[in-house]
Amino acid sequence: MPVNNQPSANSKRYILSLIRVCREFDRARVRQIAFRFFRVLGLLLLCAIITVSNRNFIRLANLINILRQASAQIIISIGMTVVLLTGGIDLSVGSVMTVGSAVSGFFLTQTGLPWPIALLAALGAGTALGLIGGILVAKVKLPPPIATYGMLWIGKGVSFGIMGSTPFFGFCNEFRYLGKGYLFGIPFPIWIMAVLVTITFLFLKYTTMGRSVYATGANQFAAKASGIRVDRVLISAYAISGFLAALGGVILCARLNAVDQDIGAPFLLPAIAGPVMGGTSMEGGQGGVGSSVIGALIMIVLTNGMNLLGISSLWQQFVIGLVVVLAVWLDVAIKKRS
Amino acid sequence: MVNRSKFRAFFLRVPTVAWVLLLMIIVFTISSPHFFTLHNISNILSQGSILIILSMGVIVVKITGGIELSVGGVMTLAGMSMAAALMKFDWPIPLCLIVALLVGTFFGFLNGIFVAKMGIPSFIATLGCQGMAFGIATGMNDGRVFSGFPRQMGYFGGGSILSIPVPVCLSAIAFLSSFILLGYTRFGVYVYAIGGNEESLVLSGKAAWWHKVKAYMYSGFMAGLAGIVVTSRNMTSQPMVGFGMEFEAFAAVVLGGSFIAGRGSAIGAIIGALFIIVLRNGLNVTGVPTYLQLAIIGPALIGSIVLSILVERGLRNRSYAGK
Numbered sequence: 001m002p003v004n005n006q007p008s009a010n011s012k013r014y015i016l017s018l019i020r021v022c023r024e025f026d027r028a029r030v031r032q033i034a035f036r037f038f039r040v041l042g043l044l045l046l047c048a049i050i051t052v053s054n055r056n057f058i059r060l061a062n063l064i065n066i067l068r069q070a071s072a073q074i075i076i077s078i079g080m081t082v083v084l085l086t087g088g089i090d091l092s093v094g095s096v097m098t099v100g101s102a103v104s105g106f107f108l109t110q111t112g113l114p115w116p117i118a119l120l121a122a123l124g125a126g127t128a129l130g131l132i133g134g135i136l137v138a139k140v141k142l143p144p145p146i147a148t149y150g151m152l153w154i155g156k157g158v159s160f161g162i163m164g165s166t167p168f169f170g171f172c173n174e175f176r177y178l179g180k181g182y183l184f185g186i187p188f189p190i191w192i193m194a195v196l197v198t199i200t201f202l203f204l205k206y207t208t209m210g211r212s213v214y215a216t217g218a219n220q221f222a223a224k225a226s227g228i229r230v231d232r233v234l235i236s237a238y239a240i241s242g243f244l245a246a247l248g249g250v251i252l253c254a255r256l257n258a259v260d261q262d263i264g265a266p267f268l269l270p271a272i273a274g275p276v277m278g279g280t281s282m283e284g285g286q287g288g289v290g291s292s293v294i295g296a297l298i299m300i301v302l303t304n305g306m307n308l309l310g311i312s313s314l315w316q317q318f319v320i321g322l323v324v325v326l327a328v329w330l331d332v333a334i335k336k337r338s
Numbered sequence: 339m340v341n342r343s344k345f346r347a348f349f350l351r352v353p354t355v356a357w358v359l360l361l362m363i364i365v366f367t368i369s370s371p372h373f374f375t376l377h378n379i380s381n382i383l384s385q386g387s388i389l390i391i392l393s394m395g396v397i398v399v400k401i402t403g404g405i406e407l408s409v410g411g412v413m414t415l416a417g418m419s420m421a422a423a424l425m426k427f428d429w430p431i432p433l434c435l436i437v438a439l440l441v442g443t444f445f446g447f448l449n450g451i452f453v454a455k456m457g458i459p460s461f462i463a464t465l466g467c468q469g470m471a472f473g474i475a476t477g478m479n480d481g482r483v484f485s486g487f488p489r490q491m492g493y494f495g496g497g498s499i500l501s502i503p504v505p506v507c508l509s510a511i512a513f514l515s516s517f518i519l520l521g522y523t524r525f526g527v528y529v530y531a532i533g534g535n536e537e538s539l540v541l542s543g544k545a546a547w548w549h550k551v552k553a554y555m556y557s558g559f560m561a562g563l564a565g566i567v568v569t570s571r572n573m574t575s576q577p578m579v580g581f582g583m584e585f586e587a588f589a590a591v592v593l594g595g596s597f598i599a600g601r602g603s604a605i606g607a608i609i610g611a612l613f614i615i616v617l618r619n620g621l622n623v624t625g626v627p628t629y630l631q632l633a634i635i636g637p638a639l640i641g642s643i644v645l646s647i648l649v650e651r652g653l654r655n656r657s658y659a660g661k
Binding site for chain 1: 405597639640
């Protein structure tokens with residue numbers, strides 16, 4: 001049969017092309033997965049390097065310690081992530097944290113009220129500050145860095161007004177449980193952090209409001225045109241950030257058992273750099289809760305590792321600055337190529 | 339009608355914060371006899387010179403649309419390296435000054451490359467540089483200060499030319515240089531164009547990135563100058579001296595009318611810086627306690643920013659409607 005030759009050549013070609021397609025597909029897929037998880041890989045690589053040079057790193061006690069240190073940072077970063085997703089930035093988180101600690105400290109030490117009221121007051125104060133910032137952004141239409149920078153100063157003023165010049169210390173044990181306690185052998189802050197991460201993840205992924213956050217960040221005008229109430233989304237994003245920042249402050253002061261005026265300030269910059277390192281775009285609309293967790297963990301692991309390796313704390317800031325820049329650059333470069 | 343539109347144009351050109359500043363000066367003058375004296379004014383200006391010099395650099399970056407958060411760290415590192423050159427290597431003073439300026443410019447260059455070539459958001463890039471600069475500054479002398487400089491070193495912070503303090507002269511020079519650079523040179527045109535619409539600048543065939551790098555280098559240079567002034571005034575160089583200055587410079591620039599990319603001027607920035615300095619000094623002179631001062635500065639800052647944005651928006655809308 002004359003045709004017998006033809007199909008075999010055809011099928012050969014077919015199979016070859018199929019293999020090529022498979023290979024291409026695989027490569028594309030592998031690349032895609034690698035892109036998605038390369039930050040996790042980076043974190044694991046970092047852990048591996050530190051473990052090789054100092055075995056103590058991988059001990060359970062140290063890992064739990066890292067998570068506990070990271071929990072306040074992660075909680076604040078979650079709020080920051082929500083704001084970054086709307087395309088804004090919240091410079092006031094550090095100062096709102098201080099307000100949260102100052103208010104709870106005031107209620108615990110200066111009044112006889114029970115501790116849940118102190119907690120509620122702190123969270124309320126944080127949310128209120130966030131709300132004002134949100135209104136300044138959404139209604140007065142100030143650029144977000146400017147509006148929240150103003151809130152930073154207002155927060156500073158509020159906490160100085162509450163505290164005067166004397167720090168609060170010596171809180172009751174029930175309150176300190178929030179920062180120092182253990183539940184099923186795991187520190188309580190880690191539980192709070194885990195619950196909040198889950199809630200925010202579900203909120204951003206499955207609720208209308210959560211999707212609106214992404215839509216607002218991606219294109220505010222398109223979001224408005226398609227019927228999303230952009231004002232409300234923005235205001236709630238900043239309110240969430242304020243709430244979480246105050247909660248972070250409460251946890252921090254419960255662990256330290258004291259409040260002073262500068263308790264929150266060092267948390268601001270890592271709270272921005274963390275999510276961005278983890279893959280949340282500063283332009284808005286891209287990223288998620290996972291990014292804030294990974295980013296915060298990278299930073300805390302780096303600090304912990306440097307301590308274990310005996311690198312002087314004086315040089316640590318240099319390393320962290322370098323790592324932040326390099327990580328974000330890697331992110332930008334890879335995004336550009338794909 | 340002509341008069342009215344001229345009036346409006348005048349109002350648009352003068353930043354609103356200038357009027358608030360004027361009001362503030364009047365209030366402080368009435369409430370304290372020590373405020374409006376020659377001694378206090380010269381004191382205000384020489385204390386504020388660092389902030390003025392820094393904001394003269396930051397304004398250029400802010401107009402290109404960047405947020406420059408590294409000046410605090412860079413000015414500290416510039417001061418520390420100048421002190422190290424002086425005390426550890428015994429270099430002559432002019433050479434040490436050049437070292438400080440070079441360190442500042444180099445970090446500005448790094449910032450510029452990070453932002454313009456590598457595409458890192460300016461916020462993160464400058465933040466990273468700030469961390470690196472503070473890290474080196476604390477690490478280079480194991481966290482200790484340098485002190486015991488020769489007496490001539492104090493000239494740039496405490497000396498005077500024709501009975502005008504040297505820091506004031508330096509900040510005037512910084513102001514003039516930014517003013518001329520932004521208003522009367524090709525570089526200034528590029529800076530405003532980058533802020534206005536970078537993409538169209540690139541599409542029209544201009545190499546925008548190098549001008550961006552130059553803007554950051556200029557800001558770094560100014561940070562180096564501020565480092566010289568602060569080190570010479572304190573006669574020690576502390577590894578944390580510039581902490582928080584980057585935010586103050588940012589606030590000064592924003593107060594002066596640079597709300598968005600492509601807007602702002604050297605005059606606005608100097609008025610913004612003066613606003614912050616005068617507010618601080620006035621509260622001190624009138625005897626307001628420190629914790630209340632902080633409670634006042636915050637609302638005053640945000641209040642005047644909101645006010646100037648609203649006024650500007652109102653004037654714009656009305657002038658468009660008038661046409």
